[in-house]
Each structure stands twice: as structure tokens, then as C-alpha cells.
Amino acid sequence: MVKSIIWFRNDLRVSDNAVINYCIENKRKVLPIYIYDPFTSLGSASKWWLKQSLISLDKSLKGSLALFEGEPNKVLLDLVNNHGIKEILWNARYLKDDINQDNDIKNIVKNHDVNCITFHSCLLKNPQNTLKKDATPFKVYTPFYKQQYQDMTYELFNYNTEEIDFIDCKYNEQISKILDSTIKTEKWHQKLLSEWTPGEAGAQKKLKVFLSDGLNGYSEGRNRPDKQHTSMLSAHIRFGEISIREIAKSVEKIKTEDAEVFYKELVWREFSYHLLYHFPHLVDTNLQKKFDNFKWLDNQDHLKSWQKGMTGYPIIDAGMRQLYETGYMHNRVRMIVGSFLVKNLLIHWKYGQEWFWDTLVDADIASNSASWQWVAGTGADAAPYFRIFNPVTQSKKFDPDGDYIRKYVPELKNIPNKYIHLPSELDDKSLIEYGVKLGSDYPYPIVDLSITRERALSAFKKLSKSTS
DNA sequence: CCTGGAGTTGTCCTA
């Protein structure tokens, strides 16, 4: 009987997983493993999530998940030598460094008569296959969507997980103990526990709640941070705790605008991976070269105020505090804070990308990079340079009653709706009536919106005239 | 190769 390693990476689930399907169909004896490589960059919030998720996966695998710390090639080679492994199975990753690592491993173990097989369960489609007719990659979302993803139907794997045949060897008596010593988490992670349930069961529950309560009215409601119309699935998807096909399938028969808009959001994730795969420098270099000469400002005070949610613009501060407290931020607000950092503060998008990477539980290398480049205008299909969000206008439009602001910026809770979007409009006397003293209870705006807007317009305008 | 239409998410000013 062939002995195989299932190497879990970004697919921490047993349901609808091509690797598991292969093992059952081909009657493999399997050793499921996870390798924690301390040298790979993982954000702080992601580490917390990963830890919880692995505990959950271990349960789904009846306590058979073996956890290792170290360089994957060494760990795998040891296992191959000690257990007579003939196959290593995994779902593909799409970051250049990861692809290289996988290829290296493939070559190393080949000398030991071990075969590596790559599956694609992390995306709806393998980005290798999503090219235009002329075989070059799409750079615009709409044609990408129309040609590649519209009117698709998805099939799920159908197997009984009871049939997984584990190799009988215990590596970790208690995975949670080992995790405590390998993946260091920080104090502030404690509060994440009350917000999230990482793992397959938690993911399934979120999907169910979304389909029954969130989807109806999604196309409008998704823009409202004060409402509950988003799926909250992003982190579960990031770690592969739920199959992206399963999510797509759950809405494919619903012929409403809401369902299509939601499905399009899934395809935006595909588009980000498509870009990452075909333009690996997406993570650290402007996709549009002409931005390499752009003079960003280096203002550490502004950056810190932004990170802490102390900019004096309530919608920005609510978003940034939601992020820090919960590891998540509503999508509309991500755009508003992103535009503010890049356009009003003129701070390089990489600082936003880094902060999000560290604090978001759903931090995803493709989506995070592509989206920051999008909002900065340096990316594919990017926002025109003159599209600068006004945080006050956006706040009035999408959080009209200030419910979202009051939740995360409680010092403003007594300010009436009319002024909550910009308290500095009020005079000191009225503010004191509402229990706020600007400058001590809540900051004055750190920059003037119209001045910084004009500044950004002229800086970006100069650039658009220069040759790329 | 040429051509024409289109391109996630906005804001502000003017009439």
C-alpha cells in the first residue's frame, strides 16, 4: 500500500479537498502534516488564526495531524526516509517564493523515488489557465470575469472522510501544547477569541448565516459598515477552511443581482491571484512603472496616527480601531482608510500593506497586495488618480446614523448624527456639552482634507504627464 | 495592424 504525505498549507480542511479525494480514491495510507516555517513571513493576527485553525484541523483528522517546525525540505526528507513515503501531495501555492520552494522539494525528493503531486483546491481556477485568447494575462477585471467566470457551475468532491486511512504513528500527543511553543502569539490576541471561530465548523456556520441573513440585499448592504451584509468568510477562505468552490456553488443557482455581486467578489480574489501569479512583483513593486519615481512623504507621526485610529476623522479611526480590536475591517472602510493613507497623507502604499498584513486575520498575500496597488492607483485596473475618497462624505453616505463610528470610537457616542462624521465642525462649547474636548479626548484632524486633496491631485497629475 | 469602446467602489462645481 502506497504511503503518502498530505502537506497542508493554505487548505486547512477535510471537505472538498482534491488531495483528500485523491487519497481516498487511490486507497493511500496517509500522514497529514503541517510545517511551521519560522522564516516565512506571517502577520501577527494570522499567526493567531493559524494556531486555532490547526487545532481545529487536527480534530477533523482525529488527532492525526503531525506538526513540525523548520525548513520544509528538511522536514519532508526526514519523513520520507523514516516512513517509506512514496508520495507527497499538496494544493498549489501561487506566490513566486512558494512555487520555487515547491519545485525545489519536488526535485530533492525525486532522488528518493518520491513523487510529488500538485492539486488546485485553493482557487476556483488554476491561474495558469486563465489567459486571454492571445495567451497573455488579463489586466482588466471585467473581461477577466466575463470570459473566465461568468455562468460557471462548480462540482464538489464527494467522499466520506471516514475513509481516510491514516498511517499509524503518533507525532504529537497534544497539538495545542506544541503549538504554544512553536507559534508565538501576543497578548492582544486574547480579544480575537471572542470575535472568531477559526476552523471548518466556524466557516460553515458563517456561510449559513450569510446565505440566510446577509445575501438578501447584499449588493447595496455590503457597502454599509453599520449593517451585517458581508459574509465574514475572508479569513476562513484565506486559510482554506472552507472550499471556495463550495461557496461559489452555494450561490450559483440563485439568479439575483445580490448573488452575482457576491460571486463577483469571489472572482476579485481570483483576479488578485491571477495578477500575483503572472506578475510576481505585485507584492513589492508598482505594477505601473511610472510610479517608481513618485515622491511619497515619509511622515512617521501621520503613519502612527493612522495605525492607532487617531486621525481626527471618525470613519477612519473607527475602521482602524475595528482592525486592531477584531483583526478585521469592513471592506468599504478599507477603501476609505486606504485612500486616506495614500492620497491625503501621501504615504507609500507599502506601509498600508504592511500594517494590514500584520493586523488582519484574513491577510492574504494576493488580495492585500493587489488591493493596495488598486487604491494607490499603481496597480491593474486601478482607480484614476483623481478618485480620492472624502472620508466625511463617505461616512455620511455609508454610516448615516454613525452607528459604526459609535461602536469603535466610543468617546464620540454622545455627538449627534449631524456632527458625528466631523466633530471638529462644532465649537468647543457644544463639544463639551457632548462630553468631548478636542485635543485631549479626541484628536483634531491631522490634515486638512481639501488642502491634501489638491496636493495629491497635483502630485499625481504631474506623474500622469511624465512618460512611463 | 487598426479601430473603437470601455474601464468596481468618487468628488466637486455648475447650471
Next chain:
DNA sequence: TTAGGACAACTCCAG
């Protein structure tokens, strides 16, 4: 109050 145009010009994409 509201609707329309300016904000630029470019690149992408399909035929």
C-alpha cells in the same frame, strides 16, 4: 435639490 460634466489620458481588449 439634482443631474451632468470635468477631472487625463492611457491601456486594455475584442473584432
